[in-house]
Amino acid sequence: MRPPIDSGTVLITGASSGIGRELARQLARRARTLVLVARREERLEALRDELHARNPTLGILVERCDLVHPDEVDSLLDSLYRHLVRVDVLVNNAGLGDYSLYEQESWSRIHQMLQVNVTAPLLLTHRLLRLMVERKRGGILNISCGGARAFVPGLAVYSATKHFLDGFTESLRLELRGTGVVVTQVAPGPVDTEFSEVAGTGERAGRVPAWMRISPAQCAREAIEGFDRAQPLVYPGFAYRWMMRLSSLMPRGMHRAAGLPGARKLRYGTSLLEPAHPDTGRRVLLAGEPEGA
Template identity: 80%
Template sequence: MRPPIDSGTILITGASSGIGREIARQLARRARTLVLVARREERLEALRDELLAHNPTLGVMVERCDLSHPDEVDTLLDSLHRHLVRVDVLVNNAGLGDYGLYEQESWSRIHQMLQVNVEAPVLLTHRLLRRMLERGRGGILNIGSGAGRMLRPGMSVYAGTKHFLEGFTESLRLELSGTGVVVTLVAPGPVDTEFREVAGGENRSARPSWMRISAERCAREALEGFERAAPLVYPGLAYRWMMRLASFMPRPVMRAGGLVVARRLRHGTSLLEPAHPDARLGRRVLLAGGPEGA
């Protein structure tokens, strides 16, 4: 069973940059219509022009939508209905993250992450899935994160939302077995997107360069796994083997490693330098396209 990518209508959230943009580029030569969704309309329009220049018969819809606002998600869905757009494949790629101690986060920021990373993909899936089931064919590709399988001090809310997405996707996949709807979760590690560029020293110090991959490669391996109807995809060879080995790591060992990171964060030091009791953590906001960005 394969998702109906060829000559299908595919909706991609977070399509303005990063992994979402690369997925759109790779699907443009195969799909009948792409529905590009993101906050930054000017970037979507630039991507549309690029795609049409290389694929003049492709249909492209640009839908500006801030997924942190449920009313805008409703407007997006109403627009699809009004234009008689039948979505064959849904790519839940948009995401939002922050780096810092939980108590230093504003509730508005936390709520925004919950809306983008949890409510939006669940709502879109709920509204589009029934039509897929009626047709007996469809696909749902959820771009999560390796954080959804690990303990991530300094990214507690982000990691929690990705843990949710993993449980939701894996369970939904079982429910839809034999229905003709393919469900795949992608859990990327370090990917060269705007999210990583904005992250700064803390994130990069813990991310060796040999593990990082390009957004193009991440998108390619994600789609290859989706077409195989794989339940879970780890893009990147080195990262894939690391995550497979990590699955055998006892929980107490994971907690011990996480505790070291948490203590360093609390005292505002890098993992590569001794802690200073008077240091204070400076938060770095992460907001970009890709698995972590809208």
């Protein structure tokens, strides 16, 4: 069973940049209509013009919507209903993250992450899924991340939202078995997008080896290929895919241990894995770090 991408209507959130933009470019060759959703309307309009130039018969709707606000999501869906737009495939791609110690995070930012990463996908799926089930055809493609299968110090809230999306997607897939609705989760690793800059993880992202990183175009291509095959979970990128498969065999305690150096570096500015001081042979105690930590 394949999702009804070909000659169907596909709604993509977070379509103005990164993976979402590449998904739009690649799906434009197959879909009848694309509904492009994001906050930055000028970028959506530029993407619309680009896609129209390459695919003159493609229908494209540009919908500015800030997913932080559920009322704007409701307005988006009401607008589609009024214009008789029937969504065949929903791509929940938009995501928001922030790199910080949890107690130093503002509640406003935490709330924004919850709204974009959890509430918006749930609301869109809830409003669109029933009609897919009634038609016995449809598709839900949820773009998550490797953080859904790991513990990520500095990204506690973001990681938690992706753990939620992981559980939601896997459970929803079981509920929809035999209904004609395909459900796939994509869990990318290091992808060269603007996310690192927005989330404040640019320095960490820069330390990821080049052989582990992939382009947004490759991520989108492998995501669509896995969706076409109705795979439950897609890890884009050969090296990253095997790393995640091996990681799934590790006991929970090993995952905790793997995250500890990063957690200590974030809080104290140093890591258990950093070399000892060349003169004293001891790790330097930084200001604010408790004795014996």
